[in-house]
Amino acid sequence: MTSPLARIESHPQEAKRLIGINYEQFSALVVLAEQRHIEKLSEIEKKKIRIIAAGGGRKPQMSAKEGICLCLVYLRQKPTFEILGLLFDVSKTKANDAFNYWVDILRDILPASQIEEASTDSQKHRELQHKLSEYELIVDSAEQATARPSDYQEQKRYYSGKKKMHTMKNQFIVLPGGEDIVDVCVGMLGKTSDINLFRDNRQKFISTQKFLGDKAYIGDDAITTPHKKPKNTEISELQKQENKQLSSRRIFVEHLICRVKIWRVASDRFRLARHRYSQVIMAVCGLVRLRINRLFSLTIAT
Known part of the structure; x- marks a missing residue:
């Protein structure tokens, strides 16, 4: 063989x-x-x-x-x-x-994100924060199925009503065009709402930073979100057009999440020990950045 x-x-x-x-x-x-x-x-x-x-x-x-x-x-x-x-x-x-x-x-x-790559140097981190403020970053979350815990209380903690299974949630913040991973938050409970997960990690960016998100992020002033259809009525044609334009800009975060899921360990049911989850998925994010040639250290090595 x-x-x-x-x-x-x-x-x-x-x-x-x-x-x-x-x-x-x-x-x-x-x-x-x-x-x-x-x-x-x-x-x-x-x-x-x-x-x-x-x-x-x-x-x-x-x-x-x-x-x-x-x-x-x-x-x-x-x-x-x-x-x-x-x-x-x-x-x-x-x-x-x-x-x-x-x-x-x-x-x-392999640093999993730009934020992590700059985290060891406070000056570099501040410079990155100000540089990122020039962009409207794109944010989205994805859930991954995990093995059902044997303990009932643990089952309740990890159960996601949205997916009807036990899941872990990962949040990705990327550059416009999906050019690189700016920040990633890995291994949260699947039932955690997207907007709460975003707010828990908002302090990594300066207060003027702007974002694009889907309807799960409606309610946060820092995030531009689509118009939501009111109950028993329709949104206007102008609002539909604006939603379409927003979707065409936001789709790149979906493309980058698909690149993460090229590695089957990040897309199929996670069957390793749960305490290994964050380490493994963050390593995959580092490999994604290597694959799209966004790692300075590896560029030097080549």
């Missing part, structure tokens, strides 16, 4: 279909991930109490490049870990361990 890594190395044009990013992006990602991997090993080594000499013990079954490829295959295709292990010639336990290790590294090196 040909492994996914051997396949994309012999047929680079198939990389995007198999792992979600093209081969050049994958190569740049491997370089940064290996650097972070070496840093983590160094941190572990400093805390370790040695019994055997350095370099001893069992050798790893997978190279860093194989581990990164395994992680991307799971995010993109979402096979069972038993199948994933067969693809990479390891046990399902080793496949699970490798995925959890490398998805944390991807999360470390």
Whole structure:
């Protein structure tokens, strides 16, 4: 059986279909991930109490490049870990361990949004806030099904009456044209209203920032929303035309959410442990930004 890594190395044009990013992006990602991997090993080594000499013990079954490829295959295709292990010639336990290790590294090196990318530098963050105020940002939310909790009280917390299932909600704020992810809020309860979720995260932007949203955001002065049809009446032709124009500008957030859902782990029912949800979905958002060439660090690496 040909492994996914051997396949994309012999047929680079198939990389995007198999792992979600093209081969050049994958190569740049491997370089940064290996650097972070070496840093983590160094941190572990400093805390370790040695019994055997350095370099001893069992050798790893997978190279860093194989581990990164395994992680991307799971995010993109979402096979069972038993199948994933067969693809990479390891046990399902080793496949699970490798995925959890490398998805944390991807999360470390791939900022999920512009806000997160600038969060470590207060000056850069302020500059970004003022630059964003020149645009009318687009906001929307999406729900993803999760496994039903076994505890009844937990079932009540996670149940979404709108979707008639247990869900998690993610909010995306993007640039006009869907050019990049400005901010993302991940892992909220599915029953949380869109407008309350927006208001809880409003402080990330300056007070003059303007947004576009759908009817779920009616009631917030910062968001331009469509005209809502009054009960037992119709909206005017002018209002219908304005709604159409607004929809044509707002649709790009839907396109970007579709790009997130290219990775099946972000679109199908989430079956990993619930506490892993935010880490995994934020890593996917970082991969989306890499895919659309919006990550400065990866651009430098290529």
